[in-house]
Amino acid sequence: MSTQLSTVGTKSEALKIATVYAILIAISSVHLMNDMMQSVVTALFPVLVDSLHLSLAQIGWIAFTLNMTSSVMQPVVGLISDKRPAPWMLPVGMVSSMLGMAGLAFAPNFYLVLLAVVFVGLGSAVFHPEGSRVVHLAAGNRRAFSQSIYQVGGNFGHMLGPLMTMVIFIPFGQKGAIWGTLLAAAAIIILMKVVPWYKAHLAIHDGKLQQKKAAGHAKVVLAPKVVAFALAILFAIVFARSWYAAAIGNYYQFYVEDTYGLTIKAAQVPLFLFLAAGVAGTFFGGIMADRIGRKKMMLISILGAAPFALVLPHLPLAWVYPLIVLLGFILQSGFSVSVVYAQELMPGKVGTASGLITGLAFGMGGLGAVVLGYMADAYTLGFVMVMCSVLPLIGLLAILLPKDRREAA
Structure with missing residues (x-):
């Protein structure tokens, strides 16, 4: 009898740390579709410049609207979902993005383009914190790797932006954006399979937390000042990466x-x-972070990219192609790791941590797009590229981060 109980206990422990790859792949594929819809916006930039006669500053405002709508709402959604997780929000977010895609295809002027982009941004803001929670529940004991699988989907979606410009938007123009509604529909279908699993495992997770509290197992939490200091450094690193991106x-x-x-x-x-190499870098970074640690991987990522960023604006065209591959691979290898690091800094606040880091990345990218757009109009694009090439050096601040925390969050 005791042998049977021991076997059951061993199986139970194995289930606790098992990684649910089917769910990870499903939510990653939805992430791909979500970020493909965001990529439709940036992929349309060359078309909108010609068809609506937009300036680079206006292009910057479109990027700002997309990213800020998402970034402002992500921490809010994350904070709410930490208190009351809501699986139904996942398909609702996709419906918002679907409306944005339809509006973008037929917007006749700059201001209606902005309105359509707001819907796309809101859909993304709702999806990301809840998607990160699904990943957290499915990750088992491979958190950085699982987060990388999730981020690979998003990065792959962004990677397809230039291809969409070449294959869809140059031949078909602005109305080609209507195909993005099919992406939203496909994402909703997949989420109909993910949401029931999410609901069931939320209940299991909550039950385990109650058992731990009843047994008096308190989590070791860092002092608030230490957490605030570490988050400030993370924000600086995200700022540098986002503005450069x-x-x-x-x-x-x-x-x-x-x-x-x-x-x-x-x-x-x-x-x-650049974007394709970033997909590979994201995947590789997650694998390495589980082996060498989050802090080391973030240092390797942003500081390793600095030399390539500094020389990129000064190269002949033939050298641009191989160097930009290395740059994209190294730079993006640390992004998913920074999300996991933040989650471990804030145990029990998965949605808030994910919303802060990914939301800040979108927000900083949006703000950077506006500022850099105005600077490009006022000076030259060459000046902007040279100025931005020093940003990865801010990654030196990662040396000051506290050691990794891998306690269960």
């Missing part, structure tokens, strides 16, 4: 057109390479 993602295509004389279509290639 905003420069590359929003304006590098225009920069290579001006500097190297490339066509709109050819200008998408280096941008695609």
Whole structure:
């Protein structure tokens, strides 16, 4: 009898740490579709510049609206969902994005484009904190790796932006955005499978927490000042990464057109390479972080990217392609790790931590897009690219971060 009880206990422990890959892949695929819809906005930039005669500053305002709508709401949604998780919010967010896609396809002017983008941003704001909670529940004992699987979906969606410009928006124009509604519909179908699992495992998770409280197992929590200091450093790192990514993602295509004389279509290639390498870097970073630690991986990521960022604006075209691959791979290898690090700093507040880091990334990217757009109009794109190339050096601050915390959150 005792042997049977021991076997049951062992199975129970195994279940606690098991990684649920089917759910991770499902939520990652929805993340892909969500971020593809966001990529539709940036992929339309060259088309909107021509069709609606927009300035680079107005392009910056569109990016700002998308990112700020998402960033402001993400921590709010995360805070609410930490207190009352709401699985039904996942499909509701996709419906909002669907409305945004339909509006974007037919918006006749700058202001209606902004309105459509608000709906896309709101959908993303609702999805990300709840999606991160699903990942947390499905991760088992491989948190950084699981978060990377989730982020790979989003990065892959962003990566497809330049391809959409080449294949869809240059031939079909603004109305090609209507296909984004199909992405939202597909995401809703997948979420109909994820939501029931999410509800069931929330109940199991809550039950375990109550058992721990009843047994008097209190979590060791860092002092508030230490957490605040660590979060401030994380925010600085996210700022540096996001502003640099905003420069590359929003304006590098225009920069290579001006500097190297490339066509709109050819200008998408280096941008695609940067984003594609970022997908691989995100996946690799999660694997490495579980082995060497979150802090070390973040240091390797942003400081390792600094030399490549510094030389990128000064290279001949032939060298741009291999270097931008290395830059994208190294720079993005630390993003999902920073989310997990924040979650471990704030145990029990998965949604809030995820919303703060991913929301701040969107917000800083949006603010960067506006500021850099105005600077590009006032000065030159070359000046903007050289100025932004020093941003990854801010990653030196990661040395000051506290050691990793891997207690169950």
